[in-house]
Amino acid sequence: MNWQDLQIVAPELFVLLMACGLLILDLFLSEQRRGILHLVSVLTMALAAIITLRGHPALEQTGAVMAFADTFVRDGMGDLLKVFAYMVMILVFVYSRYYLKQFNMYRSEFYSLSLFALLGAMVLISAASLITVYLGLELMALSLYAMVALKRDDRKATEAAMKYFILGSMASGMLLYGMSMIYGATGSLQISEISLAVAQQGSDNMILVFGLVFMVVALAFKFGLVPFHMWVPDLYEGAPAPVVLFISSMPKLAVFAMAIRLLQDGLSSLHTDWSGMLIVVAVLSIVLGNLAALAQKNIKRMLAYSTISHMGFVMLGLISGTATGFGASMFYVITYALMSAGSFGVIIFMSSKGIEAENLSDYKGLNQRNPWFAAMFAMLMLSMAGIPVFVGFFAKWLVIQAVVDAGLIWLALLAVVFSVIGGYYYLRVIKIMYFDKAVDENPIQAPSDFRAVLSVNALLMLVLGVFSSPLISACMAVF
Amino acid sequence: MDNTITTSWPLLSVLVWLPLLGSAGVLLAGNQRPSMARWLALLVAAATLLLSLQLWLGFDSATAAMQFSEMKAWIPAFKVNYHLGVDGFSMPLILLTTIFGVIVIVAGWEVIKERVHQYMAAFLMLQAALTGVFAALDGMLFYVFFEAMLVPMFLLIGVWGGPNRVYAAVKFFLYTFLGSVFMLIGLIYLYLQSGTFEILSWHDLPLTMTQQKWIFLGMLAAFAVKIPMWPVHTWLPDAHVEAPTGGSIVLAAVMLKVGGYGFIRFSLPITPDASAMLDWVVIGLSLIAVVYIGFVALVQTDMKKLIAYSSITHMGFVTLGLFIAFSIYRGSPEGFGAAMGVEGAMMQMISHGFISGALFFVVGVLYDRMHTRDIADYGGVANTMPWFAMFAVLFFMANSGLPGTSGFVGEFMVILASFNASLWIAFFAAFTLIMGAAYNLWLVKRVFFGEVRNDNVARLTDINSREVLILTVLALAVLIIGLYPQPLLNVMHVSVEHLLQQITTTKII
Numbered sequence: 009m010n011w012q013d014l015q016i017v018a019p020e021l022f023v024l025l026m027a028c029g030l031l032i033l034d035l036f037l038s039e040q041r042r043g044i045l046h047l048v049s050v051l052t053m054a055l056a057a058i059i060t061l062r063g064h065p066a067l068e069q070t071g072a073v074m075a076f077a078d079t080f081v082r083d084g085m086g087d088l089l090k091v092f093a094y095m096v097m098i099l100v101f102v103y104s105r106y107y108l109k110q111f112n113m114y115r116s117e118f119y120s121l122s123l124f125a126l127l128g129a130m131v132l133i134s135a136a137s138l139i140t141v142y143l144g145l146e147l148m149a150l151s152l153y154a155m156v157a158l159k160r161d162d163r164k165a166t167e168a169a170m171k172y173f174i175l176g177s178m179a180s181g182m183l184l185y186g187m188s189m190i191y192g193a194t195g196s197l198q199i200s201e202i203s204l205a206v207a208q209q210g211s212d213n214m215i216l217v218f219g220l221v222f223m224v225v226a227l228a229f230k231f232g233l234v235p236f237h238m239w240v241p242d243l244y245e246g247a248p249a250p251v252v253l254f255i256s257s258m259p260k261l262a263v264f265a266m267a268i269r270l271l272q273d274g275l276s277s278l279h280t281d282w283s284g285m286l287i288v289v290a291v292l293s294i295v296l297g298n299l300a301a302l303a304q305k306n307i308k309r310m311l312a313y314s315t316i317s318h319m320g321f322v323m324l325g326l327i328s329g330t331a332t333g334f335g336a337s338m339f340y341v342i343t344y345a346l347m348s349a350g351s352f353g354v355i356i357f358m359s360s361k362g363i364e365a366e367n368l369s370d371y372k373g374l375n376q377r378n379p380w381f382a383a384m385f386a387m388l389m390l391s392m393a394g395i396p397v398f399v400g401f402f403a404k405w406l407v408i409q410a411v412v413d414a415g416l417i418w419l420a421l422l423a424v425v426f427s428v429i430g431g432y433y434y435l436r437v438i439k440i441m442y443f444d445k446a447v448d449e450n451p452i453q454a455p456s457d458f459r460a461v462l463s464v465n466a467l468l469m470l471v472l473g474v475f476s477s478p479l480i481s482a483c484m485a486v487f
Numbered sequence: 488m489d490n491t492i493t494t495s496w497p498l499l500s501v502l503v504w505l506p507l508l509g510s511a512g513v514l515l516a517g518n519q520r521p522s523m524a525r526w527l528a529l530l531v532a533a534a535t536l537l538l539s540l541q542l543w544l545g546f547d548s549a550t551a552a553m554q555f556s557e558m559k560a561w562i563p564a565f566k567v568n569y570h571l572g573v574d575g576f577s578m579p580l581i582l583l584t585t586i587f588g589v590i591v592i593v594a595g596w597e598v599i600k601e602r603v604h605q606y607m608a609a610f611l612m613l614q615a616a617l618t619g620v621f622a623a624l625d626g627m628l629f630y631v632f633f634e635a636m637l638v639p640m641f642l643l644i645g646v647w648g649g650p651n652r653v654y655a656a657v658k659f660f661l662y663t664f665l666g667s668v669f670m671l672i673g674l675i676y677l678y679l680q681s682g683t684f685e686i687l688s689w690h691d692l693p694l695t696m697t698q699q700k701w702i703f704l705g706m707l708a709a710f711a712v713k714i715p716m717w718p719v720h721t722w723l724p725d726a727h728v729e730a731p732t733g734g735s736i737v738l739a740a741v742m743l744k745v746g747g748y749g750f751i752r753f754s755l756p757i758t759p760d761a762s763a764m765l766d767w768v769v770i771g772l773s774l775i776a777v778v779y780i781g782f783v784a785l786v787q788t789d790m791k792k793l794i795a796y797s798s799i800t801h802m803g804f805v806t807l808g809l810f811i812a813f814s815i816y817r818g819s820p821e822g823f824g825a826a827m828g829v830e831g832a833m834m835q836m837i838s839h840g841f842i843s844g845a846l847f848f849v850v851g852v853l854y855d856r857m858h859t860r861d862i863a864d865y866g867g868v869a870n871t872m873p874w875f876a877m878f879a880v881l882f883f884m885a886n887s888g889l890p891g892t893s894g895f896v897g898e899f900m901v902i903l904a905s906f907n908a909s910l911w912i913a914f915f916a917a918f919t920l921i922m923g924a925a926y927n928l929w930l931v932k933r934v935f936f937g938e939v940r941n942d943n944v945a946r947l948t949d950i951n952s953r954e955v956l957i958l959t960v961l962a963l964a965v966l967i968i969g970l971y972p973q974p975l976l977n978v979m980h981v982s983v984e985h986l987l988q989q990i991t992t993t994k995i996i
Contacts, residue, residue, distance in 0.1 A: 375646075379518070379605070395638060395664075396631035402562075405627075409565075409675045417672070424668035431664055435641070435657055443645040443653055477562045484564050
């Protein structure tokens with residue numbers, strides 16, 4: 009370890025220091041002044057973004073710099089994903105505060121656990137060796153398990169936490185098992201060296217393919233893809249809304265990076281093998297996710313199944329195995345994280361007095377009660393449904409284009425037909441907000457910073473749609 | 488194609504973006520100030536209409552090149568451009584859009600009482616999307632506008648519609664969405680083949696027969712639903728019946744034309760060989776629409792449904808006129824009458840826009856007073872509303888293709904063109920003249936003529952000045968196009984010739 013290494017990991021180092029600092033800071037704060045924690049957390053994100061965006065001098069020449077004996081990599085993809093992770097975290101913090109206060113959960117653990125989870129995600133995004141992948145993934149996952157159980161006397165939440173923990177640990181076990189086989193076959197934990205070794209051996213080596221299967225299973229679990237999706241609906245329904253908001257947005261960015269690191273950077277020679285596996289999980293996720301979402305009356309469960317289908321769409325870009333395909337997937341996953349954060353923001357916005365607005369009927373006549381936020385939620389839903397000119401359409405377009413480019417027109421047809429079926433349940437939300445009469449006439453109370461951030465979040469769907477070019481180019485440029 | 492004509496200022500962009508900005512302004516007026524929302528919406532729509540007249544005045548009808556072109560890179564990574572332009576096909580349709588932009592706002596003036604600002608804003612958004620569809624020369628831009636128009640229409644039907652509005656709105660949305668995603672795959676495929684989203688470059692893109700067939704079918708799925716053709720027409724009667732008067736007017740007058748325009752801009756020039764090979768499908772479906780749907784219209788008891796079905800038969804003429812060219816060319820290489828078919832289809836689209844828009848307004852006038860659209864509830868309206876009856880009878884006559892009205896011109900041209908292809912096609916097409924006369928005149932007899940049927944009809948008051956204004960404008964349009972269609976034909980003539988040249992040149996190499 010030397011000074012250069014520390015310079016490369018400056019963003020991670022900063023987030024680590026701040027996470028520890030928050031723990032200490034909390035000891036000196038009275039309950040009334042807990043708002044300081046919130047402010048410090050948001051500021052941390054802003055500063056981390058500045059540190060990350062300042063870049064590293066070597067990045068411009070080589071495209072990637074390695075640190076800590078080549079176990080950590082800093083590159084364009086990682087930096088872009090991290091910047092959006094900070095952005096999503098700011099949304100999480102702003103939306104959560106209102107909820108935590110109302111639901112008597114306003115404690116410092118939420119902030120420090122969030123920052124540790126973010127740190128894990130950052131390490132995972134920048135992993136260049138299998139050990140780093142595992143370290144990052146576990147740091148993120150353990151923090152998330154604790155967050156789900158934050159409401160510890162709530163039966164549903166503890167049940168969700170147990171399920172998430174047990175199934176998550178199993179997935180970690182699978183990943184480790186797969187890693188050990190890859191290590192056995194290639195003799196290295198370094199992803200770049202694995203790549204070279206695999207290129208020589210090819211897919212004839214059964215141990216390699218076996219290891220790959222376990223890795224894909226672990227990835228599918230972390231993405232929440234069918235048939236490894238069982239935890240998703242229960243977790244979404246049981247966990248408190250801010251935690252679901254967190255889990256449904258930021259970790260997806262990290263898991264996407266993990267998929268790229270393992271499958272593309274490490275095992276690109278086995279592309280035919282893993283793309284076949286991804287096709288299966290993608291098709292199952294898109295079909296089952298959209299069909300199951302149709303039947304939900306609980307909006308959190310509906311969004312859970314919608315996540316499953318969206319993650320299936322993210323897989324479409326990976327399947328092609330081309331740079332444009334990866335860029336398309338990355339664009340999808342980034343915009344999805346923003347969309348999902350906004351949708352859960354609306355759920356928190358509508359919740360009050362200790363009751364979560366989790367039934368679809370709670371949204372009846374929102375247009376009469378609050379036309380502005382009805383329009384905001386409608387934009388988020390239309391974006392999720394993939395209606396132009398919202399950004400969700402551009403994400404779907406790019407991944408479908410990648411699939412058509414790969415010659416899989418049947419897969420593209422299946423994806424678009426199921427996105428029409430999926431359109432129904434997003435439209436139903438709009439129908440409930442606009443066509444039905446309001447039952448609850450109480451005005452909605454949420455702090456003004458919440459209102460402002462939620463509006464910006466929803467309007468981003470429109471702005472990123474109309475001016476989608478910069479983000480698309482940025483995503484395409486890093487592959 | 489490089490020979491596009493640009494102008495010094497972006498007229499088409501203004502026509503697209505002015506209503507959109509205006510809709511934001513109307514929304515800001517808020518629910519508390521309905522009259523401000525109305526006047527602001529009217530101001531925006533009227534300004535757009537006045538500006539759009541510049542398209543007609545500055546149009547050069549001697550060239551088939553795109554005029555008033557604007558081009559800017561939009562998503563350079565995938566060669567998507569913000570490319571607008573008009574030719575002889577799209578220019579009249581944009582004018583139709585801007586004219587009806589004003590008419591629907593006046594039509595909903597005092598009728599809409601709830602959430603006026605949202606109603607007016609939705610129409611302005613719809614107008615922007617429709618103008619964009621007709622002006623877009625980039626495949627992705629076209630698709631964006633094509634889909635974007637669904638959202639305001641969905642809300643218009645769902646919020647201000649009739650009792651069964653939710654079903655109708657969702658059906659409308661999902662039907663059109665399903666059709667258009669197949670087109671999206673076609674557009675993506677064309678991009679991957681050609682490396683560009685420029686529609687005009689796709690016109691010159693060589694494609695094998697298999698490729699053309701699949702692309703043709705993808706496009707057909709989108710446009711057949713939109714126009715709509717039998718058997719994917721079932722969303723239209725539902726949407727019309729449930730939509731508020733203004734929604735029905737825009738739907739019939741402008742939105743259906745997007746389907747016909749799509750055939751002209753995409754299917755015919757991009758996949759001419761597949762169109763020639765599969766023309767029997769389209770012609771067959773058109774004739775079913777003309778004959779069978781004519782019978783269906785005859786038995787309707789709801790006035791809006793009757794007009795909706797009559798729209799489907801009239802749109803059958805549009806698809807017939809467009810695709811009859813292929814069998815004409817098969818019979819004789821010089822293609823005598825092919826141009827008449829395409830021009831007839833265009834005339835039919837414009838004329839049907841005015842007539843159907845007027846008819847839905849007529850029904851709206853009655854519905855506002857009686858709150859029923861059932862034919863059986865009426866009778867002898869001419870006695871209590873003589874001025875109104877005069878206009879209404881004119882429009883129903885025009886709908887049945889009476890010579891001297893615009894309804895005659897398009898139908899006659901298409902029938903004449905069909906004679907050059909086959910006597911039988913012409914025979915079935917001409918059926919519409921009988922069927923149209925039957926269902927239109929029977930409706931007129933039952934609703935307007937005869938004794939005053941009940942007290943409700945006896946209490947009717949004749950139309951007010953706002954209604955007179957709309958009906959007069961539409962009546963003048965119907966009569967002028969019917970008596971002197973030549974200026975309109977001149978505008979599109981060169982573009983039609985260009986299209987015929989495109990569809991007779993094989994793209995298979």
